[in-house]
Amino acid sequence: MLNFGLTDLRLVAPRDGWPNADAGPAASGADIVLEQARVFDSVADACSGLGLVFGTTVRGRDLIRRVVTPLQAAAEFHALPAPGGILFGPERTGLETEDLAVAHAILTIPVNPAFGSLNLAQAVLVAAYEWYRQGSDMAAATLVNHDGPAPHEELEGLIGAVDAQLARNGYYNPVPGRAAAARLVMRNLFTRPEYSAGEVRTLRGIIRGLSMPRRPGAPD
Amino acid sequence: MLNFGLTDLRLVAPRDGWPNADAGPAASGADIVLEQARVFDSVADACSGLGLVFGTTVRGRDLIRRVVTPLQAAAEFHALPAPGGILFGPERTGLETEDLAVAHAILTIPVNPAFGSLNLAQAVLVAAYEWYRQGSDMAAATLVNHDGPAPHEELEGLIGAVDAQLARNGYYNPVPGRAAAARLVMRNLFTRPEYSAGEVRTLRGIIRGLSMPRRPGAPD
Incomplete structure (x- = not known):
């Protein structure tokens, strides 16, 4: 999250409680994200203050929902007047249909159809990367030449x-x-x-x- | 790699030899990538057959090089007649200046300037995602509604x-x-x-x- 400038971590009923001593080393120095993390009882409560919420899932569900790429989701977030949010499920089970029902739309990361097994951390990384990349002013390509070309x-x-x-x-x-x-x-x-x-x-x-x-x- | 359709893993003088028993579990089922991996003595040998090689680095170096985003690198790879490659360094030290000298240009992932600490796996994931995403025909947004709107x-x-x-x-x-x-x-x-x-x-x-x-x- 912090690599790509995101700090607002919201946890819903974390299995092992919160704070969690195991989270510190895993954060590799992004302690500010853990310190500011907030815990909620329900997914709906956790979405308070958000203008547009995407739920992440790879499996097709019996839900009628708009399904968007990370690229599209990030573009919509950048166009929003209020902060948006992305809802991720537990590592093993993913989001329940009840959780997805809270979201306005579904975010699905395009993966190799023959081998799609992104874990939670990878899915968060890709979604956060797209958000940051689209707001970044890094030039697509620059020749770094501090002395400049010769006279x-x-x-x-x-x-x-x-x-x-x-x-x-x-x-x-x-x-x-x-x-x-x-x-x-x-x-x-x-x-x-x-x-x-x-x-x-x-x-x-x-x-x-x-x-x-x-x-x-x-x-x- | 395999999540985003990449299978050509080339290892240069791996510290712990090859094959490496620890790699299997870490690959989470992407065994085909490990089975097909090739080992080379030098970075230059490992680049054989590649048309365009980007070296990854976050630190500014005293190298005069084109520096591109993952977006730009992926676009260039898709436009190439021959396969391109991305060169990643060891987890702790990154690529040496001698390794970067083999590459045509530098790939740098845009990150939060106040906290940029992508590890090797994360950098590979982002670069591979961009490559796959640009070749993916997944619609940016679709309403998934299997029954369609009511009459x-x-x-x-x-x-x-x-x-x-x-x-x-x-x-x-x-x-x-x-x-x-x-x-x-x-x-x-x-x-x-x-x-x-x-x-x-x-x-x-x-x-x-x-x-x-x-x-x-x-x-x-």
Whole structure:
């Protein structure tokens, strides 16, 4: 829960009472969730203050209910004016039909039809992840490059050094147009990676290293 | 892994050797993943046959790399012609910088900045969930109603019975237009839930029950 920013844990008639000494180590440091947890006698009482409640189940029931994915549930929660809630059942038995009758709709996690055996902790994790992910402003993809790409003239210097060495070594095909095409391919190898100034320096050293005459006595 | 349809487990130099007797119970029935698991000496060897490899890490490193969310990684995997892979590190230490250097890019799960402590199993679960979810054809939201909504004339019969009883009891405001507005509100209460034929019958019984003269001797 706390990994994904959720702290409002509501327990209904916990089998082993509450507080429960076993819960501390299992929480791995998320003690604030345990400290703030509230205990209720009934599922209906536990839903007090919630605007939209999803019950979780994997088995089809004889209930007429809207069934939604975690993605959809999270989107609806984010659009709600009041907090929503997700109702999870005991590990072994899941929610009873009487519990599901308290919920407005059903949340079902899409799983491999040939092997669906998410446990309680896994189901909570996935539902909480979707909620947090949809509110997160983390960019889908970013190039983390603290120094930024090298100044462009340094990149040009690298490309020019490669080009000069290749020309010197007779790498380019003399057929008209072929050398220009090969230069374009080579240029793209060096521009796309957004190399930093340090990496451009390393590459220039590598180019020199590749072009050096073989050291006398070096193994084949 | 198997919950989300993944079976290709590749292990690099497992600390306790392989096969490992402790893995069976922990797999909770996903034995096929263990049976098919392959062991490699190096991270680079383990990536053989993969088209795009993401390394997972939470800590910023001194690496210049594209950093993507699980959502983005899954989208890229689904668009690839060849299988991709996700590289996870040991539980306590995570991936070394040398391991990350094998990967094309970094996958980071968005977590609560004040409490981010996903363990290995949780990180695998979230990444696998995103992959499976994006390939799943499960509808975002469906009303599961095996009998379907009642034939419309039965719904009209219910609405008519409610209307007749309300009129009989003087419920409607005599100011012109008010009764029509109230009837519209009432009608919407009964059309939106898409009640089945059985539910419409139950509601007609409830309407009759509410309208009955009080049983002699019933408590206040």
